[in-house]
Amino acid sequence: MSEPLSNSTSVSPRPPFAWGMILGSLRSSPGTVLERIDDDTYQRAVHVAGAPALLTVVGPASPEGPLSATLDGCHPEVVQRLVSHLFQTAVDTSALDAIDDPAFAQAWGACRGFRPVQLPSVWEATAWAIIGQQINVAFAARCKAAFCAAHGQQLETPSGTFTLFPTPEAIARLEEAALQALQFSRQKARYVIGVARAIVEGVLEPDALHAVTADEALDRLMALKGVGRWTAEYVLLRGLGHQDALPAGDVALQKAVGRAYGLGRLATEAEVRAYGQGWAPYRSYATIAFWRSNAAQRAGGPGASAP
DNA sequence: ATCCAGGCTCCTG
DNA sequence: CAGGAGCATGGA
Numbered sequence: 001m002s003e004p005l006s007n008s009t010s011v012s013p014r015p016p017f018a019w020g021m022i023l024g025s026l027r028s029s030p031g032t033v034l035e036r037i038d039d040d041t042y043q044r045a046v047h048v049a050g051a052p053a054l055l056t057v058v059g060p061a062s063p064e065g066p067l068s069a070t071l072d073g074c075h076p077e078v079v080q081r082l083v084s085h086l087f088q089t090a091v092d093t094s095a096l097d098a099i100d101d102p103a104f105a106q107a108w109g110a111c112r113g114f115r116p117v118q119l120p121s122v123w124e125a126t127a128w129a130i131i132g133q134q135i136n137v138a139f140a141a142r143c144k145a146a147f148c149a150a151h152g153q154q155l156e157t158p159s160g161t162f163t164l165f166p167t168p169e170a171i172a173r174l175e176e177a178a179l180q181a182l183q184f185s186r187q188k189a190r191y192v193i194g195v196a197r198a199i200v201e202g203v204l205e206p207d208a209l210h211a212v213t214a215d216e217a218l219d220r221l222m223a224l225k226g227v228g229r230w231t232a233e234y235v236l237l238r239g240l241g242h243q244d245a246l247p248a249g250d251v252a253l254q255k256a257v258g259r260a261y262g263l264g265r266l267a268t269e270a271e272v273r274a275y276g277q278g279w280a281p282y283r284s285y286a287t288i289a290f291w292r293s294n295a296a297q298r299a300g301g302p303g304a305s306a307p
Numbered sequence: 308a309t310c311c312a313g314g315c316t317c318c319t320g
Numbered sequence: 321c322a323g324g325a326g327c328a329t330g331g332a
Contacts, residue, residue: 134314139330185328187315228315252313291313 010066013089018113030141045162107289122206125239171196191226246283248272256290
């Protein structure tokens with residue numbers, strides 16, 4: 001249950017904003033291992049300027065009311081910026097309703113107000129994407145949980161103990177075997193450690209990625225071993241808050257698009273990109289909408305997972 | 308056992 | 321540039 005928020009900062013999302021759908025999606029997503037999702041509350045530990053802190057975000061009391069957020073001892077502006085980034089609250093999604101494509105419209109119609117929820121750092125988004133490559137998500141989630149439990153810091157709070165995502169510094173020190181012990185394949189162990197080292201050594205500057213174009217960000221990410229186009233696009237979608245990223249190589253997306261456009265099979269990557277031209281410049285939103293359509297399909301109804 | 312799962316790298320035509 | 325082999329894991 002949500003505790004009273006003294007000292008909270010309010011953040012007003014641009015409507016439509018479906019907090020319930022966003023939390024529902026996180027709740028049912030296997031990838032949600034560090035977050036604690038309650039009825040109307042999102043909590044997780046994050047690094048703020050290098051220091052661990054607990055972020056709590058409570059949903060609006062009324063449909064279009066503000067979110068209420070706390071982050072130990074941080075300035076309201078910092079809290080605002082973080083919440084706004086994580087939940088993409090400032091994005092104007094109204095143009096999505098005008099996209100003239102029946103298959104897209106049906107997918108988006110089922111999730112107006114939804115947002116591509118961000119992971120707090122490019123590092124976390126990248127590591128998670130690599131962990132998830134080519135394996136089923138449930139297993140990927142277990143790998144992530146083991147990874148965090150073994151190498152992430154713990155944060156004690158009045159609301160309980162939270163695990164932080166491991167820092168690049170902590171992972172850069174590891175040998176491959178340490179991650180293989182957590183059921184990472186040798187390749188993935190190498191890739192994740194390699195990304196951590198790239199960050200620690202300054203070869204990759206995660207913060208700088210926010211300031212460059214999508215193509216430039218893709219190039220820099222793909223220069224890393226283990227990061228192909230799918231992974232880089234996933235990072236744009238989940239870590240950099242880009243609105244127009246399209247992981248067209250994604251099997252789940254290919255499945256959804258194949259169904260939505262009546263192909264009777266998986267759409268090819270080229271087909272996804274071709275249809276995707278009609279969803280620009282909101283291809284990230286199209287992606288999460290189609291992902292959600294898969295979950296709805298599986299569950300026999302709306303309300304299941306996406307990220 | 309066989310095929311699949313929210314790919315990547317490297318190598319051929 | 322397109323396509324395929326080989327790679328690693330656990331699950332259904």
